[in-house]
Amino acid sequence: MLYFKVDTFNPSKAEKEAKSPRMQKLHDGWLRLIGIPLVAFISTLFFYSEHWLSDGYSFGFSFMTSLSISAIIWYVNRWVLLSFRQRFPEIEDTVKRILLQLIASFALSAVASLLISWFYDFTMFWGKSLVWQDYLYNIFVVVIFVLLVSGIYEGNFYFARWRVSVKEAEQLKKANLQSQFESLKNQVSPHFLFNSLNTLSSLIEENPEQAVRFVNQLSRVYRYLLQSNEKELTTVKEELDFLQAYFFLLETRFGEGLKLETSLPEQYLQSLIPPLTLQILVENAVKHNVVSVSKPLNIRIFSCNEDQICVSNNLQKKTLNVASNGMGLANIAAKYRLLNKTGLDIGESGNRFQVTLPLIKN
Numbered sequence: 376m377l378y379f380k381v382d383t384f385n386p387s388k389a390e391k392e393a394k395s396p397r398m399q400k401l402h403d404g405w406l407r408l409i410g411i412p413l414v415a416f417i418s419t420l421f422f423y424s425e426h427w428l429s430d431g432y433s434f435g436f437s438f439m440t441s442l443s444i445s446a447i448i449w450y451v452n453r454w455v456l457l458s459f460r461q462r463f464p465e466i467e468d469t470v471k472r473i474l475l476q477l478i479a480s481f482a483l484s485a486v487a488s489l490l491i492s493w494f495y496d497f498t499m500f501w502g503k504s505l506v507w508q509d510y511l512y513n514i515f516v517v518v519i520f521v522l523l524v525s526g527i528y529e530g531n532f533y534f535a536r537w538r539v540s541v542k543e544a545e546q547l548k549k550a551n552l553q554s555q556f557e558s559l560k561n562q563v564s565p566h567f568l569f570n571s572l573n574t575l576s577s578l579i580e581e582n583p584e585q586a587v588r589f590v591n592q593l594s595r596v597y598r599y600l601l602q603s604n605e606k607e608l609t610t611v612k613e614e615l616d617f618l619q620a621y622f623f624l625l626e627t628r629f630g631e632g633l634k635l636e637t638s639l640p641e642q643y644l645q646s647l648i649p650p651l652t653l654q655i656l657v658e659n660a661v662k663h664n665v666v667s668v669s670k671p672l673n674i675r676i677f678s679c680n681e682d683q684i685c686v687s688n689n690l691q692k693k694t695l696n697v698a699s700n701g702m703g704l705a706n707i708a709a710k711y712r713l714l715n716k717t718g719l720d721i722g723e724s725g726n727r728f729q730v731t732l733p734l735i736k737n
Contacts, residue, residue: 403453403528403531406527406528406531407449407453410449410524410527411442411445411446411449412442412445414445414449414520414523414524415438415441415442415444415445416438416441418441418444418445418516418520419434419437419438419441422516423437423441444491445520447487447491448484448487448488448517448520448521448524449524451480451483451484451487452480452483452484452521452524452525452528453528455476455479455480455483456476456480456525456528458479459472459475459476459479460472463475473525473529476525477521477522477525480521480525481518481521484517484518484521485514485517485518487517488510488513488514488516488517489510489513489514491513492505492509492510492513496509547712547713567658570628571589571593571624571628574589574624574627574628575589575590575593578627585627588623589623589624589627592620592621592623592624593624595617595620596617596620596621596624599617599620599650600651603650603651606650607649607710607713607714608647608648608649608650608714608735609647609648609649609650610644610645610646610647610737611639611643611644611645611646611647611648611684611734612644612645614648614650614651614652614653614654615637615639615644615653615676617654618635618653618654618657621654621657622635622657625657625661629661629666629672630668631668631671632666632667632668632670632671632672633661633666633671633672633674634671634672634673634674635657635674635675635676636673636674636675636676636677637675637676637677638675638676638677638678639676639677639678639684640678643678643684643734645737646682646734646735646736646737647734647735647736647737648684648732648734648735649707649710649711649714652707652710652732653676653686655703655704655706655707656686656703656707656730657674657686658703659703659704660672660674660686660688660728662703663692663693664688664689664690664691664692664693665691665692665693670691672688672689672691673688673689674686674687674688675687675688679731680731682733682734682736683718683731683732683733683734684731684732684734685729685730685731685732686729686730686732687727687728687729687730688727688728688729689726689727689728690723690725690726690727690728691726704721704730707719707730707732711733714735716733716735717733718731718733719731719732719733
């Protein structure tokens, strides 16, 4: 059994990695290179200036000390950030992830601050003992920078996601234009019109009444084709009504060699699908299979699963290669992709070919 699934969106591997919160690498080398010294400079200048102004220490010595501590606190928070992104990768978990991430960062950074303060106190690093207010002050400074660093990383993360979203939007825009172009080509297919006119020409002499009906149905088909460009979705009922007119033209041409059976519950008729979807699948079946009285092509449209309909035909492939660019199914897939709708399945099993179409609630 051959079976494959047409995905409604297929970004490249790089785009998936860039979009996913499961990024194993933060690509933050430049951020660390600039951020850690900047945090150390601000900390030394604004929060611990007394060490080098009043206690006789040089700014350089105080800055290097602050640089070491800033690096420790930075990497602790970086590890927490990576851990929680891997644990809560889904978009809907963003608020929960950030809250838990901040709690863990505060806790670990506070512990690190207490240990560093104890080391200063134990070794008399600054030439004096620390009181409990010094411990609290150090924790306060750490908390401020935890908020700052976390904000920078989250902002950088969502900026990267925004860039990917813009790129995806451009790709979807191109896909939309390509889909519209291919749809237009299908609508004015010279081959289909040529066959229809040939059939009409023979009917005018043989069966004038049938010829009049044929012209009326041909008019309905092209009216629907032109109108379908103006809307993204149509009801299943409207599509089936159009398909009956289109199938009448095919049936007039192929006679008993072509059969169409539709069996859809009433509740399915008001659901929505992209226009011309059923027509493309029927046309595709006729194009790639033998159609004759001795080997009739049977096409079925039926409900196969909840909120899904199936278009199926018996396989009797033509022995000669049929010129095809594969745009029929690709056109349908592009339309569902633009609608952000999953569930388009294509399967070939034994002697049958089947396409499953997801329905959209009206």
